Amino acid sequence: MFTVENLIAQSQPYWDNYIQHSFVQQLATGRLPRQCFQHYLQQDYLYLFQYSRALSLGIFKADNFAEIHTAHQANEVLLKEIQLHIAFCQEWGISEQDLQKVPESTACVAYTRYVLDCGIKGGLAELYTALAPCMLGYAAIGKMLGSQTPTPNNPYQKWIDTYAAPDFQQAAAEFSAMLNGLFENVSAKQQQQLQHIFTTATRMEIDFWQMGLDLS
Numbered sequence: 001m002f003t004v005e006n007l008i009a010q011s012q013p014y015w016d017n018y019i020q021h022s023f024v025q026q027l028a029t030g031r032l033p034r035q036c037f038q039h040y041l042q043q044d045y046l047y048l049f050q051y052s053r054a055l056s057l058g059i060f061k062a063d064n065f066a067e068i069h070t071a072h073q074a075n076e077v078l079l080k081e082i083q084l085h086i087a088f089c090q091e092w093g094i095s096e097q098d099l100q101k102v103p104e105s106t107a108c109v110a111y112t113r114y115v116l117d118c119g120i121k122g123g124l125a126e127l128y129t130a131l132a133p134c135m136l137g138y139a140a141i142g143k144m145l146g147s148q149t150p151t152p153n154n155p156y157q158k159w160i161d162t163y164a165a166p167d168f169q170q171a172a173a174e175f176s177a178m179l180n181g182l183f184e185n186v187s188a189k190q191q192q193q194l195q196h197i198f199t200t201a202t203r204m205e206i207d208f209w210q211m212g213l214d215l216s
Helices: 004-010 014-019 022-029 034-061 065-091 096-101 106-121 124-146 157-164 166-182 188-214
Strands: none
Touching: 004 124, 004 166, 004 188, 014 124, 014 188, 022 034, 022 124, 022 157, 022 188, 034 065, 034 096, 034 106, 034 124, 034 188, 065 096, 065 157, 065 166, 106 124, 106 188, 124 157, 124 166, 124 188, 157 166
């Protein structure tokens, strides 16, 4: 059976490079430079805007009301998370007005437009597979960092706690179950295409972390 676990296993070594990236390691120990985290936060705000557009595309691609509800519910959660993101940015001295003026990095453009392109050309399986590295990767990172002894006075602990929290972990588990349901009847040829999409999106997650480190 073709599953999310297959996608992750076949995306190596990119998957491990993604969840164990230097950006993540420095964030875990509190050594990440402040300007790198701020740059990442600003670009992540722009990323979430495009992520919301992609989830809205899931409504258009739906074949029944259950699939519409799934996409709508996911977008509702995302819209609430964006407000939390804005509040988080304000704590780091970044206003919502500042966020709206930030030029989109090439890493953000490449990643988000790739996701949208996958969704436009394909069906729900292709769309959600392109979105999967974000949700599942952040859950894996949250679980990994949440299990470690916290670094005292880590300025990024709130970020870690957000993705280690039970509600986010549960959301990721539900996303995996939904995606596995979409995979039940895919052909061997489609499996290859879905693997290519997942691996490519994982590589782009690596580039997104690197963009934060490089301030690019």
